[in-house]
Amino acid sequence: MNKKRRMFVRMVTASLVRRRSRMIVALLAIIVGATILSGLGMIYFDVPRQMSAQFRSYGANIIFTPSDDGYIDKDSLEKGISCFSKEQLEGYTPYRYENTSIHNIPVTLAGTDFSGVLKTSPYWHINGSMPSSDGEALIGAKAAEKLGISVGDSISAQNSFEVTDETDLTGIPDYEIYTDPETGEKYCDHMLELKAAGILETGGSEEEYIYVTLADIQSLTLSDRGYDIVEVSVAAMQDELKDYLKQVGEKTPDISARLVKRVTASESTVLTKLEALVLIVTIVVLALTMICVATTMTAVIAERRKEIGLRKALGAQNSSIMAEFLSEGLVLGGVGGIAGSLLGFVFADIVSMNVFSSPITFRPLLLPITIAASVIVTGLACMIPIKSAVEVDPALVLKGE
Amino acid sequence: MSLLELKDVSKVYGELHALEKANLKVDKGEWIAIMGPSGSGKSTMMNIIGCMDRPSSGQVIFDGRDITKESRKKLTEFHRDKIGLVFQQFHLINYLNAVENVMVAQYYHSMPDEKEALEALERVGLKDRARHLPSQLSGGEQQRVCIARALINSPELILADEPTGNLDEANENIVLDIFRQLHKEGTSLIVVTHDPEVGEVAQRIVRLDHGKIISDKKNESFSEGE
Numbered sequence: 001m002n003k004k005r006r007m008f009v010r011m012v013t014a015s016l017v018r019r020r021s022r023m024i025v026a027l028l029a030i031i032v033g034a035t036i037l038s039g040l041g042m043i044y045f046d047v048p049r050q051m052s053a054q055f056r057s058y059g060a061n062i063i064f065t066p067s068d069d070g071y072i073d074k075d076s077l078e079k080g081i082s083c084f085s086k087e088q089l090e091g092y093t094p095y096r097y098e099n100t101s102i103h104n105i106p107v108t109l110a111g112t113d114f115s116g117v118l119k120t121s122p123y124w125h126i127n128g129s130m131p132s133s134d135g136e137a138l139i140g141a142k143a144a145e146k147l148g149i150s151v152g153d154s155i156s157a158q159n160s161f162e163v164t165d166e167t168d169l170t171g172i173p174d175y176e177i178y179t180d181p182e183t184g185e186k187y188c189d190h191m192l193e194l195k196a197a198g199i200l201e202t203g204g205s206e207e208e209y210i211y212v213t214l215a216d217i218q219s220l221t222l223s224d225r226g227y228d229i230v231e232v233s234v235a236a237m238q239d240e241l242k243d244y245l246k247q248v249g250e251k252t253p254d255i256s257a258r259l260v261k262r263v264t265a266s267e268s269t270v271l272t273k274l275e276a277l278v279l280i281v282t283i284v285v286l287a288l289t290m291i292c293v294a295t296t297m298t299a300v301i302a303e304r305r306k307e308i309g310l311r312k313a314l315g316a317q318n319s320s321i322m323a324e325f326l327s328e329g330l331v332l333g334g335v336g337g338i339a340g341s342l343l344g345f346v347f348a349d350i351v352s353m354n355v356f357s358s359p360i361t362f363r364p365l366l367l368p369i370t371i372a373a374s375v376i377v378t379g380l381a382c383m384i385p386i387k388s389a390v391e392v393d394p395a396l397v398l399k400g401e
Numbered sequence: 402m403s404l405l406e407l408k409d410v411s412k413v414y415g416e417l418h419a420l421e422k423a424n425l426k427v428d429k430g431e432w433i434a435i436m437g438p439s440g441s442g443k444s445t446m447m448n449i450i451g452c453m454d455r456p457s458s459g460q461v462i463f464d465g466r467d468i469t470k471e472s473r474k475k476l477t478e479f480h481r482d483k484i485g486l487v488f489q490q491f492h493l494i495n496y497l498n499a500v501e502n503v504m505v506a507q508y509y510h511s512m513p514d515e516k517e518a519l520e521a522l523e524r525v526g527l528k529d530r531a532r533h534l535p536s537q538l539s540g541g542e543q544q545r546v547c548i549a550r551a552l553i554n555s556p557e558l559i560l561a562d563e564p565t566g567n568l569d570e571a572n573e574n575i576v577l578d579i580f581r582q583l584h585k586e587g588t589s590l591i592v593v594t595h596d597p598e599v600g601e602v603a604q605r606i607v608r609l610d611h612g613k614i615i616s617d618k619k620n621e622s623f624s625e626g627e
Contacts, residue, residue, distance in 0.1 A: 002512075003512050003513050003514065004508065004512055004513060006513075007504055007505075007507075007508045007513040008508075010501065011497065011501070011505070011508075014496050014497055014501065015496055018496035018497075018534070019496045306492070307494055310492045310494065311505070311509070312477070313451075313453060313486055313492075314481070314505060314506050314509050314550075315477055315478070315480060315481020315482075315506075315509040315510060316477075316509045317474065317477060317509075320509065393453070393454075394453050395444075395448040395451075395453040395454050398488060398490070398492055
């Protein structure tokens with residue numbers, strides 16, 4: 001570095017370090033601006049992910065059904081589920097429905113995986129508790145009312161099926177065989193003893209079913225036939241979900257996957273509006289911040305009019321003075337941008353924790369963007385007052401006029 | 402040989418004639434005091450000589466060159482190369498220390514050199530205060546830094562505007578001794594002052610009143626050895 005460049009650096013450094021009380025004011029303005037830019041940027045880009053996760057409390061957004069009259073077997077389900085990203089897959093719940101009777105009243109039993117239900121139907125309201133083991137049942141509120149069942153009651157579910165060979169029933173407990181007097185056909189009444197662990201209230205059709213474990217329904221029907229329906233909850237936007245559906249269709253032709261339109265469409269609408277809102281707020285705040293930074297830099301430069309006049313009196317060209325002052329501004333912009341982009345992440349994380357109760361995703365690309373924006377905004381904010389300041393008449397300024 | 406010549410130089414601000422047909426010739430190595438009451442046109446004349454202002458009419462010939470016709474950029478370059486300025490208010494950059502303040506003048510002139518800047522401070526007796534900020538220096542010391550800054554580029558003319566206006570007697574004497582030394586070394590000096598004691602030590606005294614030169618006399622009491 002030659003002597004001239006070294007002196008340039010020395011002057012800029014001295015101005016920044018020895019005038020720190022003044023520079024801190026400008027730096028704070030820049031840091032606040034950069035923090036808001038970086039923070040709102042991170043929030044803006046994280047809103048879809050955060051909101052998708054929030055929307056999952058509305059229930060599953062994808063339904064798998066068999067593409068023909070059959071059922072969804074375990075292998076197909078695993079293949080279908082493997083199409084989703086592990087980060088986005090909130091959970092899935094298979095359901096198998098069987099018509100049975102309790103106290104001789106027909107009722108539909110739904111076999112399911114209760115650990116999955118917690119993820120795909122977090123809105124379910126249960127009086128009592130969720131079944132935690134085989135032999136326990138969750139009774140839909142309407143079914144409970146129809147059957148007169150309360151939490152803790154024991155119930156006996158009955159499944160009747162034709163028996164062709166009694167040896168098939170070897171090892172099965174709790175069954176009775178009877179013969180239809182008109183047709184002479186033999187039937188088996190297989191019984192399953194259940195305990196009502198909880199009563200389910202959803203306000204929907206779920207209240208009409210009795211939910212048991214998949215093992216229980218298999219035991220009652222003596223069959224492992226696969227699932228009628230699978231509810232899948234994926235934290236993704238509508239377009240991404242459509243891509244997933246396409247993949248599932250290609251990978252598992254025996255599964256028909258479709259979106260739960262009422263959920264995905266309303267999610268999409270709310271999210272679009274929310275994104276627009278955050279974008280507008282970001283732009284307005286950014287504009288206000290730019291004005292704030294520009295005002296601060298104008299004040300900082302205006303109070304150095306005399307120094308500019310002196311430099312001109314010492315023979316400085318306007319371009320030289322502009323380069324010095326602009327460099328100070330750019331250094332401030334860079335330092336403020338670095339500090340602001342990191343503080344912005346902290347700010348966004350605090351907002352996210354308070355609003356969404358989950359941490360923000362750090363987006364490294366926003367760091368250079370924030371630093372560049374901070375440098376550019378500070379540079380522009382400096383240019384206007386510098387340009388007018390270098391036009392001063394040194395004679396007048398040095399006379400104090 | 403004449404270093405500077407003002408030929409019928411006038412400066413008009415609207416209705417006000419700040420300077421009216423001023424004629425002045427300054428020889429190389431000469432020490433001139435420009436005196437007069439406030440509003441007499443001293444500062445206007447200084448600004449024109451110092452290339453910080455242009456006359457409304459007339460010619461300013463500096464080192465054989467008519468500088469009234471020069472572009473602003475050329476004028477800045479010319480002033481930077483030929484003239485050293487000393488101000489009443491010192492006008493040091495408050496965040497640069499003494500030696501850096503001197504180096505600023507080098508920076509805009511040619512190439513900063515800390516060793517030369519320290520030598521310039523030594524000439525005005527401030528080498529040991531080189532690393533002090535202006536706020537840590539007395540008024541007299543600040544004015545000496547200002548003189549060192551004016552000297553650093555070896556200008557042909559030192560133009561001082563009320564150089565002792567803000568100093569006590571002791572510091573005034575130090576500054577005048579420095580001027581005497583510079584004069585002995587052959588530097589041309591124009592000192593604008595309203596202080597008779599400062600004017601009396603110059604080789605020649607030019608008096609202004611209402612924008613006109615009313616007298617231009619050799620100082621009979623001038624002595625090189627004083």
